[in-house]
Amino acid sequence: MPKIVDPVERRREVVDALFRVVVRDGLQRASLRTVAAEARLNIGSLRHYFATQEELMRFAMTSMIERVAERLRAAVEEAGDLAVLSTRERLELSARLLGELLPLDERRRAEVAVFLDFAAASRTDPALRDLASQVAVGTRGFVGRVLERLEAGGALRPGLRLDVETERLSALVDGLAMNAVLHPELVSGGHCLEVVRTHLGALAA
Amino acid sequence: MPKIVDPVERRREVVDALFRVVVRDGLQRASLRTVAAEARLNIGSLRHYFATQEELMRFAMTSMIERVAERLRAAVEEAGDLAVLSTRERLELSARLLGELLPLDERRRAEVAVFLDFAAASRTDPALRDLASQVAVGTRGFVGRVLERLEAGGALRPGLRLDVETERLSALVDGLAMNAVLHPELVSGGHCLEVVRTHLGALAA
DNA sequence: TCCAAGGTATCACGGCTGTGATATAAAAAC
DNA sequence: GTTTTTATATCACAGCCGTGATACCTTGGA
Numbered sequence: 001m002p003k004i005v006d007p008v009e010r011r012r013e014v015v016d017a018l019f020r021v022v023v024r025d026g027l028q029r030a031s032l033r034t035v036a037a038e039a040r041l042n043i044g045s046l047r048h049y050f051a052t053q054e055e056l057m058r059f060a061m062t063s064m065i066e067r068v069a070e071r072l073r074a075a076v077e078e079a080g081d082l083a084v085l086s087t088r089e090r091l092e093l094s095a096r097l098l099g100e101l102l103p104l105d106e107r108r109r110a111e112v113a114v115f116l117d118f119a120a121a122s123r124t125d126p127a128l129r130d131l132a133s134q135v136a137v138g139t140r141g142f143v144g145r146v147l148e149r150l151e152a153g154g155a156l157r158p159g160l161r162l163d164v165e166t167e168r169l170s171a172l173v174d175g176l177a178m179n180a181v182l183h184p185e186l187v188s189g190g191h192c193l194e195v196v197r198t199h200l201g202a203l204a205a
Numbered sequence: 206m207p208k209i210v211d212p213v214e215r216r217r218e219v220v221d222a223l224f225r226v227v228v229r230d231g232l233q234r235a236s237l238r239t240v241a242a243e244a245r246l247n248i249g250s251l252r253h254y255f256a257t258q259e260e261l262m263r264f265a266m267t268s269m270i271e272r273v274a275e276r277l278r279a280a281v282e283e284a285g286d287l288a289v290l291s292t293r294e295r296l297e298l299s300a301r302l303l304g305e306l307l308p309l310d311e312r313r314r315a316e317v318a319v320f321l322d323f324a325a326a327s328r329t330d331p332a333l334r335d336l337a338s339q340v341a342v343g344t345r346g347f348v349g350r351v352l353e354r355l356e357a358g359g360a361l362r363p364g365l366r367l368d369v370e371t372e373r374l375s376a377l378v379d380g381l382a383m384n385a386v387l388h389p390e391l392v393s394g395g396h397c398l399e400v401v402r403t404h405l406g407a408l409a410a
Numbered sequence: 411t412c413c414a415a416g417g418t419a420t421c422a423c424g425g426c427t428g429t430g431a432t433a434t435a436a437a438a439a440c
Numbered sequence: 441g442t443t444t445t446t447a448t449a450t451c452a453c454a455g456c457c458g459t460g461a462t463a464c465c466t467t468g469g470a
Contacts, residue, residue, distance in 0.1 A: 005447085007446090007447095024329070025329050026325075026326065026328065026329035026330070028233050028326075029329070031426075031427060031428080032427080032428065032429090033426080033427075033428090041448090042448060042449050042450085043449085043450095044447090044448060044449050044450070045447070045448050045449075047428095047429080048446080048447060048448075049447095051429090052428080052429080053427090053428065053429090113328065116325055116328070117325055117328075119383075119387055120231075120321055120322055120325035121231065121233075122387065123231065123318065123321070123322075123386065123387055124229070124230050124231035124234070125231070132387060132388075133388060133390075133391075136384065136387070136388045136391055137391070140391070161403075164399060164400060164403050165403075167392065167396060167400050168377065168400045168403060168404060170380070170384070171376075171377050171380030171381040171383075171384055171392075171400065172373065172376050172377045172380055173380070174379075174380035174383060174384060175375070175376030175377055175378070175379035175380025175381070175383070176372075176376040176380070178324075178376075178379060178380070178383065179341065179375070179376055179379060181328065182324055182325075182327065182328055182337060182341070183337075183338060183341045185338075186338075186341055186342070186345070187372065187376075191372060194369060195369060195372050195373045195376065198366075198369050198370075198373060199373060202407055210417085212416090212417095215417095236456075236457060236458080237457080237458065237459090238456080238457075238458090246418090247418060247419050247420085248419085248420095249417090249418060249419050249420070250417065250418050250419075252458095252459080253416080253417060253418075254417095256459090257458080257459080258457095258458065258459090
């Protein structure tokens with residue numbers, strides 16, 4: 001019974017299955033066969049949508065990037081205009097925005113885990129390098145925009161070098177996310193938010 | 206010609222070969238065969254020293270932990286008593302100590318790359334979990350001690366919560382190290398040091 | 411001198427991997 | 441109704457993997 005299933009939907013199902021495998025067993029275990037089994041598909045069917053392993057991996061990584069980017073865009077839009085807010089409220093709003101990159105619930109936790117595995121793999125896998133670079137540039141842009149809006153609203157202490165602060169905050173968020181995913185018994189979601197709030201508070205005072 | 210080689214030295218050579226493979230091709234490519242080839246050993250010889258793959262991986266990770274821990278200890282000892290130093294000098298010294306965890310030269314760069322791959326693998330590999338946890342606890346202890354000594358010397362601004370600041374600085378260093386290794390075209394060693402100096406400066410002001 | 415131990419090397423097995431080729435069948439296009 | 445496309449499914453192949461078993465040789469000690 002071909003053709004009755006939307007191929008776009010099928011690809012999404014396969015990518016979701018891949019993510020479940022990566023979260024549960026790591027990227028190394030995400031072979032075509034294990035992903036097909038997780039998606040309840042025959043490997044032949046899977047290869048009808050993704051001819052090679054590299055094609056599947058790149059499509060999955062691209063899908064994840066688009067999903068997170070869309071969520072960040074929605075969060076920024078929902079934040080709206082911060083002209084009406086007090087400095088304290090602006091800082092709290094910024095913390096919530098940055099929290100979209102932290103493993104504060106199961107969904108974000110899974111995302112960070114997948115990104116971590118892909119990032120580590122991208123170091124030695126040329127097929128993933130450009131995508132990993134795209135992630136790094138994207139998060140820097142997002143963090144930089146958060147800081148710019150704070151400064152434009154006069155919420156930041158004067159004399160800050162925004163490029164250095166962007167690098168500092170990006171590294172902080174990445175490090176927090178990684179530690180929270182790798183050592184949840186050491187770093188909880190609450191700890192992450194507290195550290196981010198402390199950091200933003202120090203940038204304001 | 207058996208017995209003429211120190212088995213301790215042999216194990217060290219194997220571990221060094223493993224690290225070279227991991228840095229060059231990633232942990233996934235570090236099979237018994239590739240490591241044996243890199244060490245110019247027959248796989249049978251390698252298995253005479255490491256019966257199983259898990260034993261080799263755990264020994265390698267443990268060796269790396271001990272090497273870095275020893276270098277950190279030496280750096281702290283060399284730092285000596287900071288009672289005679291000015292606040293500015295104490296901050297610069299602390300930055301140098303934290304720099305031991307950053308990829309500021311080829312050796313440290315290789316270490317961070319290896320740690321990153323092992324950390325990512327430890328998330329889903331039970332055989333490495335305790336070692337990864339040991340690394341996380343160790344770096345937190347090191348960072349915490351750096352902050353304690355600064356505070357004891359009165360170099361830090363009052364009112365800081367040292368536990369939160371330890372988590373913040375640990376995440377910052379981890380994130381910087383990761384980003385510098387994964388995206389050297391985006392984050393150089395100089396950038397790392399500048400960010401760390403900025404952070405310590407903000408803790409002092 | 412003989413024996414045990416340490417070190418090197420090779421073979422074989424089952425298992426998993428990505429991938430090419432191919433068969434079958436249903437739906438769509440003409 | 442015929443043909444073409446889309447989809448599912450299976451087989452086979454070469455390659456790498458960890459590992460068990462084993463053989464051979466050199467050295468140290470009894």
